[in-house]
Amino acid sequence: MPLSGAKRWLLLGIAIAILASYFTPHFNRYYLGIVIDVGIAIILATSLNLINGHTGQFSLGHAGFMAVGGYFSAWLTLSAGATANSLWFFPLVLIAGGLLSAFVGLCVGIPSLRLRGDYLAIVTLGFGEIIRVVAQNTEAVGAASGLKGIPKLTTLGWTFGFAAITIYAITALVNSTYGRGFIAVHDDEIAAESNGVNTTRTKVTAFVTGAFFAGIAGGLWAHHKQFLSPTGFDWIKSIEIVVMVILGGMGRTVGVIAAAIILTVLPEFLRDFSEYRMIIYALLIIVLMLLRPAGLFSFNFKRRSQS
């Protein structure tokens, strides 16, 4: 078994996250902020990797799911008042955000995942924009001026605890006989179907799972930045996550995590060259794609034969 004792790793990851969060008061707040950004990016990229990488569907709606989870959990926290300070309130709120996001994912996924390839990209892109426009026009969540004054509940511990759960869940799913169905759909839909894999259901499952974790990432994001603006969830945000998945190597968890870290930290390092920042960022991506087209961490062990 490639993943024996996986649950032990999960518990270890969560334990380290909790332990580390005890020391956070001593950390530089700027750096702490970036580290939490990294954790959220890991959740987003790993979960999108299940959809775009392992299952081979091209979703451009991850920012939309992030918005659903973010807005919903922030709204819950703000409505809860003083109860928000109890320890277990925050994870429950995050999971609630994730569940709503998963439900929305189900509603979007069932009709659109019958479509193949490019159509799905367009539908999910449209979905992301709809969510953004709805948020922009809903007074209850601050409309265009954004949702302000969200309590800062996101800690290093929660962020990396959920990141550990996300990594565990995606890896456990894919590394099972059940989860080989995702990869089968990626490789050849027709062959998968004729071998008894319900392809539509597999795709919807991947999509809903991805949406769930994106919703959790959105909740962490909301309680980290303490401010939500609809423009923060536009399609550029979705593209950023897609870039992490492509750069990390579609379907390779370690690579995708590395790409999430690099692409989150890199812009911070480039702050000194603020005018050229996006140009350097773009150039780096182009260079990396040229040099390592199959992803940062693609070594020979998975090389395909020339056909």
Place this chain on the structure above:
Amino acid sequence: MSAPLLELEKATIRFGGLTAVSELSLSIGENELIGLIGPNGAGKTTAFNMITGVYRPTSGHIRLAGKDTLGIKPNKLAAAGIARTFQNIRLFGSLSVLDNIRVAARLHNGEGYFSALWRGKGWKKSEAETEKNALELLEIFDLANQRDELATSLPYGDQRRLEIVRALATKPKLLLLDEPAAGMNPSEKDDLMRLIRFVQERYQLSVLLVEHDMKVVMGICQRIAVLEYGIKIAEGTPKEIQCHPKVIEAYLGAAAV
């Protein structure tokens, strides 16, 4: 007599103005090995696609053990016992040989989303059993040593064989083979003939074989149906087909008769 395993009754499919298969009637009994031949573009693969539910016949019926399969999706038909291979090999390229079999074994291992997430005792047991069964199957077909290799990195003949093994992992009652001998040399073809006979006897299943290679078809099939332009022009034993004037005409032209 009980209902045949598979029965096509005037199955017809049209794509726009083109009638790809016209009123094809064919019945396959249990443990039968039947060949479907015909010149290029005669509609053999289209007939396969109708039987496996990829295409829905425009009219007519297809019954599996007496039950109409119209509108049933390919994955459900796979569960009901129809397995197939493809003319252009379709293995799962980023999965290992063993994992290719595991995908097909999903049908019978009963594992679900949450058990895969939780990885409890029952999951571990079913996972070990699935792997054991898959390995046994690979062992029988002499592919166990390549279990961890990528499916598409195997030699061509092994890929063909693996596709058949993968189809067997779904535990079919009817196996459809779409040009399994394509691209093989004579000695590989002999191996393939032995393999098909072996599979049919050992797993007690029916085989429908689409094939261009006459030596293979004539060598192993009990009955042969011939298609031309979507129409069945002849059906009979290999001997009858060999000297059937319509068949000779279809393959060699009217002057040869």
